[in-house]
Amino acid sequence: MIGLQSTHRVTQTTATTICSNNIDVVLSIPELTQLIVKHLRTSDIRSGILVNRHWNQHLAPSLWYSLNTLLNPWQRHFRSYDRTDQPQPPDVAPFIRDMIARHGQHVRHVTVTWNIVLEALSANSGCIHLSSLIVGQIMYHSTTKPLTVKTVAEALPHPPETVLVSTDTTVTPLVQWLHLPWISNIKEYRPGVINEDLRRKITVERFWSLVRQNPGLVQLKFPYLGPMNDLSKEYMIDTLLALKDLRDLDLELTLLDARMLMRLFPKLERLRIYNLDALVILPAHEQYNHLRSLGLRTYVKLSNVLKVMDHLPGLDELWIQGVAVEPITELRAAVAFPRIVPKSPREAVALPLIRSLQIEETLLRDDESLALFVRRFPRLVEFRAEVNEATEDALWNHCYYLEVISGKRGIIERWKRRRFDDQRKQRK
Structure with missing residues (x-):
């Protein structure tokens, strides 16, 4: 019996050593280590670097x-x-x-x-x-x-x-x-x-x-x-x-200059700028298809934003700091007519299909302007801004696919129920 127990211990120790060596080999391969680390919590990695020097060498970099x-x-x-309780910090x-x-x-x-x-x-x-x-x-x-x-x-x-x-x-x-x-x-x-x-x-x-x-x-x-x-x-x-x-x-x-950046970096996908002026005067033929997200770190006229967006057909996300005051007639004209003119009668005008719109600061006076603005985005899925009466009506009438609305608790349930009812009618 003693001999059997000793043999069992030796076998168990050998198996543990082989397993440990195999783990060391795996950790020595950076690509495999990165895949493993993705499934570990930070606390697990911190525990792992205390196992031995080899583990510390290969796991510690992932913490940084x-x-x-x-x-x-x-x-x-x-x-x-x-x-502040230290006399000389x-x-x-x-x-x-x-x-x-x-x-x-x-x-x-x-x-x-x-x-x-x-x-x-x-x-x-x-x-x-x-x-x-x-x-x-x-x-x-x-x-x-x-x-x-x-x-x-x-x-x-x-x-x-x-x-x-x-x-x-x-x-x-x-x-x-x-x-x-x-x-x-x-x-x-x-x-x-x-x-x-x-x-x-x-x-x-x-x-x-x-x-x-x-x-x-x-x-x-x-x-x-x-x-x-x-x-x-x-x-x-x-x-x-x-x-x-x-x-x-x-x-x-x-x-x-935002226009210069768009020209020099045509593959830019996300851009946040402070000065919009250079983009407002873009010539009709200039389009930048790669840009997916545009952020405007200032108060802007919504009519100017629409002028810029006519040149960004691939735009999916729009972030605006705030809305500047402008005559409502100017905004109505910008909403009704896209700035870009097709080269031929058969050519379709590509407009951005904005799915996410966020405006950090809005006032009650912006309600009518926002109501006009959102009409241009029928594929809108996410709207994060203050929602007042006119804006809510415009979203209901023109943005069928909304899934997220901030500003009013529970308001989005109306959209979800409408889509559910429409699907049920189609099945019938």
Whole structure:
């Protein structure tokens, strides 16, 4: 019996060893590891990296594929450094820089709101595999020490000798080498201290440095910073042209020419812009079939939106910040007549079949305008905006396929019941 038990233990141990070796082999293949990780929770991956060094080596990178400072544990780290009960709160920057230095090469998707994290990513020469970079609002941590002329070289994303020197001769010599060609400094800074305005400009430089070292970007959202518009348009366009796979571009408040972007990036599928003027005056023959989603980060006249949409036959999703006041007669004319004229009498005019419409801010005065506007979208499935009487009637009469309506609870049930009744009548 003892011999049998010993043999059983040896066999069991051998089987366990073989199984473990097989798992190690599987984890050594990156493609298989990625497939496995997709079915694991973050807590499971964290447990897996504690099994042994081999598992840690192959599973740890998956924890860093996505870096989002809006979520934990990043928020928890920043809150811990913001504690007011500490007489001298520590600087969070060294901790962030160390974490990014060790794991930045694994990052593929970035959503960053903290300047410290953006700085650390741009300073990491291994962070060159990003697919998405979403910045938007930028926050400066309260415990981070102010940059000085003496220490700012360490904060820059590249050595000073590689920074493009300003052509503006009015800049202070002490900080001239910090500038890209688009930044000028006509203010007197206190000796040894970089003021907040220049600090934001350096943040913009870090952003563009990170973009330039990641030519594989597919999704890009610009920072919500005024100095973005100080940069020469040629510099921005030249940098973007290196992004051959770019499909999703959000300009925030940066005033790039939207028409130029549509021409230079004909394969763009998603675009959010602030300035609509360049698209309103498009000639009749220009059409951009690839664009699927358009976002307008401003208050716009709905008649102008219709003019633009006549050039976007493939548009599926429309997002608008708010509705500007305009004469209702102008909107009626825009709704009734498409702007694009067919080249021949037999040629059909391709209009966008919008399925999703979202308007962030509406007022009661916009009700009649919205009621006219939605008539152009009979294939609408999702409507997210304030719903008042005239708009509700127009949606009921012209948008048969609606499945989502925000603003009034339970309102969508009317549409569902109507479609159900119609299907039941057809079966009879």
